[in-house]
Amino acid sequence: MNIRNALLLIPVLILTGCSSGQNKEVLMSAAGFRTIVPSTPAQVSQLQTIPQGKIIPISKKGKTFFLYADARNKTLLIGNQQQFTTYQQYVRQYKLQEDKVEAADMNADYWGGWGGGFWGPGFY
Numbered sequence: 384m385n386i387r388n389a390l391l392l393i394p395v396l397i398l399t400g401c402s403s404g405q406n407k408e409v410l411m412s413a414a415g416f417r418t419i420v421p422s423t424p425a426q427v428s429q430l431q432t433i434p435q436g437k438i439i440p441i442s443k444k445g446k447t448f449f450l451y452a453d454a455r456n457k458t459l460l461i462g463n464q465q466q467f468t469t470y471q472q473y474v475r476q477y478k479l480q481e482d483k484v485e486a487a488d489m490n491a492d493y494w495g496g497w498g499g500g501f502w503g504p505g506f507y
Contacts (some may be wrong), residue, residue, distance in 0.1 A: 408460065410477060411438075411451060414470035416462035430454050438467070 412418065421427045433439070433452035440447050449467045451460040462470065 404425065406477065407438075407451070408453070408458075410473040411460050411462065411466075411470050414462065414473055415466040416449075416451070416460040416470065419459045419461060420461070421457060427454075430457065430459055431461070438470075 416417075419487055421430050430452055430453045433450060435452050435454055438449050438451050442448075447464055449462050449464075453459070
């Protein structure tokens with residue numbers, strides 16, 4: 384998925400009100416993280432030993448990879464440095480959009496208290 388398509392997901396995430404864990408996984412997938420589903424009892428057991436709900440860096444053969452374990456849903460997301468950097472960009476964009484929506488909601492709440500808006504009762 385390219386950056387343009389991923390940025391289109393951000394308003395959807397905000398409007399649907401996904402939990403932060405779900406948002407994280409969606410943004411990681413959009414950034415190119417691969418989802419791995421353990422297929423053996425040993426893999427399931429190993430998945431449970433990884434810190435849950437956190438992106439952790441690991442080094443293997445001189446390269447850094449990033450893991451996100453979700454034992455409850457039996458998934459492991461794995462990405463490289465470039466994918467992690469893209470994910471971080473998506474998170475910043477998501478946060479910016481979330482802040483804009485929150486500000487708009489606060490603004491609507493404030494003006495909604497004026498009895499129908501600026502031109503409401505008393506202003507005719």
